Amino acid sequence: MIKYISTRGQAPVLSFEEVVLAGLASDGGLYVPDAIAQFSPHELVSMASLSYTELALRVMQPFIGDAIAEKDLRVLIEDAYKGFRHSAIAPLKQLGPNEFLLELFHGPTLAFKDFALQFLGRVLEYFLARNKQSLTIIGATSGDTGSAAIEGCRGRKNMRLFILHPKGRVSDVQRRQMTTVPDANVFNLAIEGTFDDCQDIVKALFNDAAFREKQKLTAVNSINWARILAQVVYYFYAGLALGAPARRISFSVPTGNFGDIYAGYIAKQMGLPIEKLIIATNHNDILARGLKTGTYAPEGVTPSLSPSMDIQISSNFERLLFDAYGRDGAAINALMHAKNNRKITLPPHVWEELRKHFAADSADDNATLATIKSVYETTGELLDPHSAVGVAVGRKCHNNKATPLVTLATAHPAKFPDAVTKASGVHPALPPHLAHIMKDAERMHTLPNSKDKVREFIESQS
Numbered sequence: 001m002i003k004y005i006s007t008r009g010q011a012p013v014l015s016f017e018e019v020v021l022a023g024l025a026s027d028g029g030l031y032v033p034d035a036i037a038q039f040s041p042h043e044l045v046s047m048a049s050l051s052y053t054e055l056a057l058r059v060m061q062p063f064i065g066d067a068i069a070e071k072d073l074r075v076l077i078e079d080a081y082k083g084f085r086h087s088a089i090a091p092l093k094q095l096g097p098n099e100f101l102l103e104l105f106h107g108p109t110l111a112f113k114d115f116a117l118q119f120l121g122r123v124l125e126y127f128l129a130r131n132k133q134s135l136t137i138i139g140a141t142s143g144d145t146g147s148a149a150i151e152g153c154r155g156r157k158n159m160r161l162f163i164l165h166p167k168g169r170v171s172d173v174q175r176r177q178m179t180t181v182p183d184a185n186v187f188n189l190a191i192e193g194t195f196d197d198c199q200d201i202v203k204a205l206f207n208d209a210a211f212r213e214k215q216k217l218t219a220v221n222s223i224n225w226a227r228i229l230a231q232v233v234y235y236f237y238a239g240l241a242l243g244a245p246a247r248r249i250s251f252s253v254p255t256g257n258f259g260d261i262y263a264g265y266i267a268k269q270m271g272l273p274i275e276k277l278i279i280a281t282n283h284n285d286i287l288a289r290g291l292k293t294g295t296y297a298p299e300g301v302t303p304s305l306s307p308s309m310d311i312q313i314s315s316n317f318e319r320l321l322f323d324a325y326g327r328d329g330a331a332i333n334a335l336m337h338a339k340n341n342r343k344i345t346l347p348p349h350v351w352e353e354l355r356k357h358f359a360a361d362s363a364d365d366n367a368t369l370a371t372i373k374s375v376y377e378t379t380g381e382l383l384d385p386h387s388a389v390g391v392a393v394g395r396k397c398h399n400n401k402a403t404p405l406v407t408l409a410t411a412h413p414a415k416f417p418d419a420v421t422k423a424s425g426v427h428p429a430l431p432p433h434l435a436h437i438m439k440d441a442e443r444m445h446t447l448p449n450s451k452d453k454v455r456e457f458i459e460s461q462s
């Protein structure tokens with residue numbers, strides 16, 4: 001049976017089911033599989049003609065094992081992706097010679113997070129029904145995660161969802177995507193504070209052991225292994241469509257919490273011939289600076305046009321470090337507890353290992369706007385600001401022009417209309433099936449920036 005171990009080596013070894021329900025490890029680390037399944041080139045050839053959902057079954061099955069019967073897993077996967085608005089689920093578009101865009105924004109909330117959360121919501125419901133359990137999910141959002149989590153969990157049995165957002169600090173489209181959902185198990189809490197305040201409240205509630213136990217709290221943020229797993233699939237889908245295993249492929253990935261690009265690294269471990277994984281950041285560029293210098297030093301976050309990447313501490317990066325340190329949990333534990341203002345200097349052999357797989361650079365807001373404009377003028381394709389960072393950095397870092405470059409388009413341009421209009425002169429319209437959110441009634445509760453008030457609210461809804 002496949003087992004999951006913590007990157008810090010101190011938490012109990014868990015099964016797939018336990019890992020999905022737990023989220024974070026009890027030692028503060030993240031769970032990773034103790035072994036990575038591999039496909040031979042021969043198997044990859046046989047996978048090239050599969051539909052998206054059949055491929056998802058093949059890629060995810062080895063990590064799930066008998067935790068979910070194959071016939072049930074097939075149903076969960078087909079159900080998760082049937083709401084996507086493109087028959088290819090993750091279509092490839094050609095931007096230029098050997099340059100492609102992988103459109104990951106055809107799900108219900110128009111961002112790639114739907115790939116993970118549509119799947120995770122169903123997997124949670126499946127396990128909860130089987131165990132006759134119920135859960136309370138809490139999370140903080142600066143925009144995309146909240147709506148994707150709500151869409152993945154709305155109306156599902158045995159779970160309630162409390163999503164905190166900073167009042168007045170998310171865009172109208174993003175807020176309405178969350179607050180116009182009518183299902184009774186969804187609670188939107190507008191907190192009078194910043195995104196960091198929301199996150200602090202969520203952390204404090206998790207640290208309140210009695211509350212956590214009584215409410216059966218869990219998290220659906222990107223540290224949940226099931227989310228990573230669902231994202232591995234589209235790397236295979238794009239790579240096989242472009243000629244893998246006979247041909248190598250490079251991917252440029254707009255990066256914040258490092259979940260999406262880490263899924264690409266797993267795909268490579270599984271046998272997909274990836275030449276380079278390109279980490280694309282905005283001006284909050286710790287990951288790009290770190291790969292260049294070998295020292296990761298947080299500098300504080302300032303707002304950008306690509307808000308979902310305004311992050312300095314990327315939680316999933318710890319999973320990569322765990323491998324780069326030879327899967328030495330004690331070393332990672334020491335590194336994460338070192339009192340050094342969260343600065344990490346990599347030993348040369350670890351830095352070397354990262355540079356084998358990854359390249360990295362950043363694009364600031366001006367470069368983002370210029371890329372939206374030039375890609376629109378040369379191809380007619382409207383990029384959202386996150387995808388534009390991906391294209392700009394991909395072009396800077398992609399040296400081997402014989403290898404196809406695939407940039408992950410992580411959001412639909414209509415989620416970020418102001419930046420897109422400013423750059424291109426074109427106002428990106430919301431897809432017709434979402435136009436109703438701008439008129440529908442909103443449901444949310446405004447609460448002060450107070451852990452106790454949020455706790456009392458959750459208790460009052462039990």
Ligand SMILES: *Cc1c(COP(=O)(O)O)cnc(C)c1O
Nearest residue numbers: 144256257258259260308410411
């Ligand atoms: C979340 C998000 C990202 C960053 O993804 P990570 O997995 O956190 O690196 C990039 N683009 C968009 C649109 C997002 O919503």
